[in-house]
């Protein structure tokens with residue numbers, strides 16, 4: 001590190017996105033302590049069943065993989081908040097590559113042909129400057145060496161924040177929100193759909209249904225975090 005970099009580091013210490021502790025010069029985005037201690041969703045049968053169950057009877061999903069367990073007010077929530085609201089496309093990309101390495105150990109690179117992020121509405125994306133799901137998907141794609149595209153699945157209507165609405169209302173609101181721009185690129189493909197967090201799964205379900213309708217041969221869900 002040259003003296004100028006060192007001075008910048010001292011004046012503006014970089015913070016861990018999970019615990020807000022000061023990062024050492026050799027650490028990026030997440031400190032080593034958090035790297036080791038963040039609650040990973042080990043794919044034990046119990047946790048995998050909890051993930052799979054979110055789509056049972058709704059959508060025919062080949063694999064559902066989530067990397068971290070979402071716990072309210074915990075370090076994973078800090079990461080997700082920063083991904084969305086703190087202009088952090090690099091963090092999303094970094095987390096995507098980390099998740100991608102985990103997926104690689106599961107051999108998932110051999111089970112997928114195309115990776116897509118859940119699209120944001122264009123107005124929202126313009127406001128935020130990036131789509132965190134696309135940034136995650138790009139990081140995963142880089143590690144798995146599987147193509148990633150942004151203009152196949154698109155969002156057509158603006159939906160206001162959904163958090164206070166009932167599940168049914170949320171669903172009703174989202175009908176027709178996603179559209180497949182280029183069905184030829186979907187047909188016969190094994191597709192992985194990426195989002196930052198899996199809670200009820202309503203958004204993924206509606207977008208996934210469009211991909212199945214357009215003729216993808218298999219659909220998998222990848223989310224950085226999940227509430228089990």
Ligand SMILES: [Zn+2]
Nearest residue numbers: 016019031034
């Ligand atoms: Zn940390």
